[in-house]
Amino acid sequence: MSAMSDYRESRHDPAPSRWSYRLLRMMLTPFLRRLVFFGIPAFALAAGIGVYLSEQDNRDKLRMLYSEARLLLTQHPEVMVNLMAIEGASDMVDQDIREVLPVDFPISYFDIDLPQMREIIVGLDPVKDAVLQLSMGAGILQIEVTERVPAAIWRHRGGLELLDETGAYVRTVASRQDHQDLPLIAGIGADTRVKEALALLVAGQPLAKRIRGLVYVGARRWDVVLDNNQRLMLPEQGPIETLERIIALDQAEDLLSRDITVVDFRLVDRPTLRLVGRAMEDFRNITFLKLGDQ
Amino acid sequence: MSELYESQRTMRAMRKTALQRGVIAVLDVGTTKIGCLILRFDGIDRGEEGEGVGALAGQSGFRVIGSATTRSRGVEFGEIVSMPQAERAIRTALQSAQKLANVRVDHVIACFSGGTPRSYGVTGQVTVENQIISEQEIAQVMADCDIPDFGEGREVLHAQPVNFALDHRSGLSDPRGQIGQKLGTDIHMLTVEEKAIRDLAYCVKRCDLELAGVASSAYASGISALVEDELELGAACIDIGGGSAGVSIFLKKHMIYADTVRMGGEHITRDISMGLQVPMAVAERIKTRSGGLIATGMDDREMIEARSDTGDWERDRRVVSRSELIGIMRPRVEEILEDVRARLDVSGFDHLPSQQIVLTGGSSQIPGLDVLASRILGQQVRLGRPLRIHRLPQANSGPSCAGLVGLSLFAAHPQDEWWDFEMPTQRYPTRTLKRAVRWFKENW
Known part of the structure; x- marks a missing residue:
């Protein structure tokens, strides 16, 4: 019967009180509304956080909590890297890489900075290039290393160095004997011109057995040193053509099997030969005899 | 003024x-x-x-x-x-x-x-000096209207200019810019x-x-x-509410008459309450659920529970037939409509070009009201919704x-x-x- 008694004579009156009505209207004013529903809560939140953080203990606690949480996440076995596999590197380089990389396994995936590691590895002298990748399932850090291939051996004041074809330093060696197959170059700045030296050697293939090495003179031109201390002085410009010319001369006239110490082609227009001291006397005598005959 | x-x-x-x-x-x-x-x-x-x-x-x-x-x-x-x-x-x-x-x-x-509310028709007339009618002239003619003596303690609720006449042309809605000598106006004034x-x-x-x-x-x-053509051609709107029935007559989109019959749905409820000896709440419920105005043979057999809560079981569990209910409601509705009719007659509603009557208000939802109203008020009756x-x-x-x-x-x-x-x-x-x-x- 409640629905029926809810007629005009009913004592129940759903009217709001005057003050609740005023409160509602006040709360409907835009400024107050924004203040109450956004301004005050935001301020209270900011103030609460500020008060909490003003205590050193709380800050430490938070920091600790953060690091613990981080540890929990980063030390999860699924994201751990347990070992490093290096491919394409000789034992020495392998050891070097293991030494220089600043990682202690097992290490978390999140602590590994692959680009930086790659830079370190490539920074090693014998390493030409390196590809690093993480295989997350197995937890392995794979490093594929391309080593530099020594192309020449460079003798200088400090000792013997192996250089690759670009002239980059590979490593220092104690003795030439271990690297008989590599051509020898010498002279200050020879390492910067390895490519040219190698080209010269290719051009000098017919003399291959006799060539002892190349000397870079005055940081501008090459000398080819042959076995019995014969020296072919090549010009600054077009040394390869000049060498080919000398070889042609040798093949035609047996130039290099004569008593000559130096074939001087530094000025291409005015080639000069230097004879052995004894041979010079012989030459004079012969010339004199010829003149005498006349 | x-x-x-x-x-x-x-x-x-x-x-x-x-x-x-x-x-x-x-x-x-x-x-x-x-x-x-x-x-x-x-x-x-x-x-x-x-x-x-x-x-x-x-x-x-x-x-x-x-x-x-x-x-x-x-x-x-x-x-x-x-x-x-x-x-x-x-x-x-x-x-x-x-x-x-x-x-x-x-x-x-x-x-x-x-x-x-009481309606007054007020007229004013003024001689125009500078020929072209401007707002100033309209203001003058309105000021010229003589205010009827509507008695102490009453106030003007509406005062709408419904018509302007210039010289011998009447029925102008906006005379501004026209040229004439004599400007007249009719104002409908409603006081309460x-x-x-x-x-x-x-x-x-x-x-x-x-x-x-x-x-x-x-x-x-x-x-x-009222719809637009009814407003234009002339119609009366009867708003039968709870405590009073408002009558308003429109012509040319202006209200030209308004009055109130101080009877409404609540009086019907009170009649039912008295006639069936039930509380007002029950009477209201019976009225809205099974009320009607046209009795048929079917209504003799349709029984309505007339419950009350006096505590006397015999009295509280009565039933009445719907015809009885209609017999109570109908005289009161007829009385309301006849009162409305009287007001319409006084207003001269008969002289309007169209005599459309629109019934609206809460009590217009009583079934059969349109039939009853067309018997009392005239043939052109319809039920209106806003x-x-x-x-x-x-x-x-x-x-x-x-x-x-x-x-x-x-x-x-x-x-x-x-x-x-x-x-x-x-x-x-x-x-x-x-x-x-x-x-x-x-x-x-």
């Missing part, structure tokens, strides 16, 4: 500020329910005008953002009889509407049906008891709101329940909310009233500077 319209002018100014702010509330203070709509004016439908749509009879340009109705307390015959109760009821409606709209409203336009307005204004003020307009609910129902307005809730779109919807339309597009026209120079208060400005305006 200027002090007579001072409050109306301030209300117009308030309405203007409310429209600028974009939010206004309309409040219908009825005998059974108090309804409140909150309207937002944002001109959303402006673009739709043009393509043959028209101004949509003033429904465009606003939408309802909050609505509430509450059971009315302290109101009888459409008048406030108990200020605290009425204030609480109004506050309930306003609060729930504002809560729903989520907007704070400061201005309200209200309507009520009580206060024994001052106390009714004052009480309403006081209740609204107690709710911290400003009254931005007052209308007669008969007028409001008329503009919402126009649709944008976002009006379904619950408030029935005929019982015709006044509320009409008030929304009134808020959006009020008719020009006397106080909307400028005062003639001669009657201007002695503010010399303003007079000088006006003099310059008129002469250059």
